[in-house]
Amino acid sequence: MIERYSISAPPEKVKERFSIEVPEYYTPRFNAAPTQLLPVITISAPEGISLFYWGQPPDWAKNKTPAEKIINVRTETIAEKPALKKAMLTSRCIVPADGFYGWKKVGKKTAIPYRFIATNQEIFSMAGLWEEFEDNDGSQIQTFTLLTITSNEVVRNISERMPVLLDKSAEKKWLNPESTENELISILTPYEASKMNHYPVSPRINMVGIDVPSLIIPTPPTDQFGNLTLFD
Numbered sequence: 001m002i003e004r005y006s007i008s009a010p011p012e013k014v015k016e017r018f019s020i021e022v023p024e025y026y027t028p029r030f031n032a033a034p035t036q037l038l039p040v041i042t043i044s045a046p047e048g049i050s051l052f053y054w055g056q057p058p059d060w061a062k063n064k065t066p067a068e069k070i071i072n073v074r075t076e077t078i079a080e081k082p083a084l085k086k087a088m089l090t091s092r093c094i095v096p097a098d099g100f101y102g103w104k105k106v107g108k109k110t111a112i113p114y115r116f117i118a119t120n121q122e123i124f125s126m127a128g129l130w131e132e133f134e135d136n137d138g139s140q141i142q143t144f145t146l147l148t149i150t151s152n153e154v155v156r157n158i159s160e161r162m163p164v165l166l167d168k169s170a171e172k173k174w175l176n177p178e179s180t181e182n183e184l185i186s187i188l189t190p191y192e193a194s195k196m197n198h199y200p201v202s203p204r205i206n207m208v209g210i211d212v213p214s215l216i217i218p219t220p221p222t223d224q225f226g227n228l229t230l231f232d
Contacts, residue, residue, distance in 0.1 A: 001071070002072055002100055002163050003033065003071065004032065004101040005097045005126070005163070006029060006097065006215075007029050007032065007097050009028060010028060014096055017096075020041060020046070021047060021048040022048070026049060030213055031205055032054070032097075034054045034055045034071045037051045038054050038095070038144075039095075042092070052144045054143070054144060055070065056069060056070045056129075056143045056144070072145060072147075073145050073148070074147075074149075075149050075164060087129045089184070092130075092184075093144055094125040094126065094127060094171055095125060095126040095146060097125060098118075098122070099116060100115070100116050100126070100162075101116070101201070102155060102158040102162075102198075104158045112221045113205045114158050115198060115200075115201045116154070116155060116158075116162070116198045117197055119194075119195050124166065124167065125165070126146050127163070127165075127166055128146050129144065130142060146163050148163055149188060150162075152190040152193040152196070153193040155190075155193075155198070162191070165191035174187060200219055201217070201219055202219045
């Protein structure tokens with residue numbers, strides 16, 4: 001499961017990368033987490049950034065309670081669930097990012113956080129689905145979830161799942177209203193391992209309330225208690 005990512009780039013870099021308008025309320029995020037308002041670019045408004053909540057109500061999972069938010073959708077389940085297939089055809093978005101996090105388990109109570117980035121350290125995007133619904137007060141709420149795929153060789157040693165990462169060519173297809181189902185499915189593959197890198201980061205990434213630049217700096221491998229470990 002993907003529970004954290006970063007989009008630490010300044011607004012001018014985001015504007016240049018995606019050729020979009022970046023609003024004043026855009027803020028770099030070093031520890032983006034579920035339930036937070038985060039920047040996305042949707043198929044219905046590809047000219048600019050929107051802020052949506054990460055985590056959708058479980059409309060696609062009838063056995064879950066409203067308190068549970070769907071933050072990831074496995075790409076393998078899209079073909080099995082008509083509601084997910086419909087969402088893929090009509091409600092796609094991309095999520096700007098320059099890194100995502102995974103935890104390597106090295107013991108029952110030991111996990112080391114790692115940050116995964118592009119080898120060129122540039123901004124990329126992650127494939128997502130978005131939804132609008134009405135809350136109990138009648139307000140319109142927009143949310144998104146990330147699509148995940150079986151990990152490539154770089155990520156596999158840390159996590160079994162990774163986001164569907166998109167380059168510029170794949171982004172155009174994902175945000176193109178005319179893309180066919182087969183074209184969209186062809187995008188949902190693990191990102192090329194040779195174009196990715198990773199390194200350990202501070203265990204402070206575990207704390208949702210901490211969102212500071214130092215979180216993306218490489219650090220010696222430590223567990224969630226801050227203890228140095230040789231299991232790297």
